[in-house]
Amino acid sequence: MDYIHNVLTPPQLLRIGTSCLNDILHRLRSNSIESPKANAEFDIDRENGFLPAYPLQRLPLAFEFWERALDEASDVLGLGDDISEEALERRAGGEAWRQRIREGPLIPTHTIESDNRVLQRAHHVLAFLTHYYVHSTPPTEDGAPFVIPKTLAIPFTRISKLLGIAPILTYADTVLWNAYPINPGLPMTLDNMRFQHVFSGTDDEEEFYRTSASVELRGVELLQIIEEFHNLPNVTDNTAIWKIARDLQRVTSLIGELSDITQSVRAGCDPHVFHWRIRPWFNGSDAGGPSSPGWIYDGVDSSDRLDLSGPSGGQSTTVHTLDIWLDIDHKLSQKRHPAPSDENKRADHGFMERMRRYMPGQHRSYLEYLQNAPRSLRELARQSPALREPYNAAVMALKKFRDYHIRIACLYIVTMSKTARYSCPVIASIMKEQQKASATGPSTQMSKSDLLKRWEEYVDKIHYSERYCDDHFEYRHVILPKPLLKLVPKHYFNPDDQSTLRLLTEKEWRSIGITQSLGWVHYEVHTPEPHVLLFRRELNFQQQLAPDGRPTGQLNRNAGRK
Known part of the structure; x- marks a missing residue:
């Protein structure tokens, strides 16, 4: 073996020495700095993050x-x-x-x-x-x-x-x-x-x-x-x-x-x-602005x-x-x-x-x-x-x-x-019909405030069923109080059967007072019970949302009557 050619040159020795010195200095600095802490020390769960691993559902x-x-x-x-x-x-x-x-x-x-x-x-x-x-x-x-x-x-x-x-x-x-x-x-x-x-x-x-x-x-x-x-x-x-x-x-x-x-x-x-x-x-406490009186915690100093x-x-x-x-x-x-x-x-x-x-x-x-x-x-x-x-x-x-x-x-x-708490295009439609009736002769009318109050009472009584599913859709039915159905404008009804609602657009059924999240479609009416509206939404609807929160595709809106 040629031992002479295996001897390191001075520049090589310098590089190795410098590298060793840097490593020693790095270790010294690391020892002088506090060791990193584990997330668990801050009540952070490895699987749930900031959500508790075992949430308590009732106190002693x-x-x-x-x-x-x-x-x-x-x-x-x-x-x-x-x-x-x-x-x-x-x-x-x-x-x-x-x-x-x-x-x-x-x-x-x-x-x-x-x-x-x-x-x-x-x-x-x-x-x-x-x-x-x-x-x-x-x-x-x-x-x-x-x-x-x-x-x-x-x-x-x-x-x-x-x-x-x-x-x-x-x-x-x-x-x-x-x-x-x-x-x-x-x-x-x-x-x-x-x-x-x-x-x-x-x-x-x-x-x-x-x-x-x-x-x-x-x-x-x-x-x-x-x-x-x-x-x-x-x-x-x-x-x-x-x-x-x-x-x-x-x-x-x-x-x-x-x-x-x-x-x-x-x-x-x-x-x-x-x-x-x-x-x-x-x-x-500060929701009413800086001039609002706020809240006082009784028995607590400097509340x-x-x-x-x-x-x-x-x-x-x-x-x-x-x-x-x-x-x-x-x-x-x-x-x-x-x-x-x-x-x-x-x-x-x-x-x-x-x-x-x-x-x-x-x-x-x-x-x-x-x-x-x-x-x-x-x-x-x-x-x-x-x-x-x-x-x-x-x-x-x-x-x-x-x-x-x-x-x-x-x-x-x-x-x-900027919206009204109880905005209702239905009320506006009724007011117009009352104005037309008064133009042709005496009629019993209700003021807008009375109509609005009555509508609010009916809207609070709208019943929303639990959701149920098949392989493609989730379904629910919405039951309107029968008096509310009488306030719905005539053009919301089927022209061939004025006792039954036609299929309503989202804007129309929201105007009645029905409140649901995005994606629900009024897909069917039930003639014997016109106050019951049947809705459905695709199971994967949320996955179809575009970046701005709007649906990217159209739901199957084929609908019929029972």
Whole structure:
């Protein structure tokens, strides 16, 4: 063997020595930095993410007073400003329920203060009770603050402090701690998930929660990618750069899926129903604006300083996680290129920070951990040309997600706020017919306000059946109160049989007062019972939605009469 030719040259020895020295320095730096934390330390489940792995569906027996009150609430309470005949008839029962809350026991919480899952259930129950109590109360004009009774206020604020969350209804209460598996033996999936409490009793509200839960479940993979990123031994070699680039491409795809999920809410939750029948229950102390009297928590010191704004999608820790990992600067505190637009400069730069105060404390700690992590993805992308394109693509995908979310928010809140709570083209049609009748001679007429009041009473009594399916469609029938059928305009009836409705378009059946999510088609009429309308929708309707939430294809509208 030629030993002379195997002796390393001085330059080779220098390169090897330099490499060893760099490795030693890297190990020394790594030892001086706190080791990465596992997601489980922040109450993040590997399969469910921020959704609890084993949600509790009932509190211990000592707290049965709260649970029973919540069980009763949906049966005896309605929105306090509802003046329909049915709502007025329920007011006595509603006041009796609120009186029981005021006079109920002040239950001590020390027995559950070491169990995080029980505390979460207690917060969920007390949040729903508080909002039921406030929003079922008929409005007054005295201008005084609304007082939350100490039987709710004291334990609610105590439990909230232990959880590190605001003492108000939050995103966690309506979504994270409200979901439970239909079959406890199977994993939590959209097909194996229900929501225990809904204020309005509508399918629309449950579908609204389901959309948010779908975002959380889809975000589980994102949480795993971020955990792996922080656990990489180094991020400078080619293998690590290649993995990070691949993961960024996957994150871009995941964000696109979140955008699709967010827009799919229109398939299950009608904007008008959300704005007028669901959203009022969510309102917090400041919903009436800065000049409103707000709420006072009886027996709680400095309750005027509490965070009491109510739930919002902006309280989703999944979305904040994306912001922090991609280093999105909502406060515009860092110098960036290109510079923020004038529109961005005028935005509420503190909104996202405020929303974190409504998150569970452990989830907020996770965000703080990410924010203080020594490894910056943005800086790494700046230093590594191979990462710039996938990083920029992920940021652009997140921008599109926010744009879609803003459009949905504008539709469900801004646009719907300009509509009438009980808009009814049917009333307009009746008024026209009355005007024609009065032109030909004396007639008995009702004022528009009387007609509207009567129509509202009938609409509240519309019955929606449970859904049933075959291999291609899901079906339901809608039963109109017979007096309501008499208010329907004549041109909605079959010209060959004026006692039977013809097939109605979506705009027509919505104008009667029927509220359903997108995709339902009035496909058949039943002559013996003209007040029964038969509807169907394709089973895979949600998968047919375009990015803007509209159907991409046409349903089979072949219809007939029995």
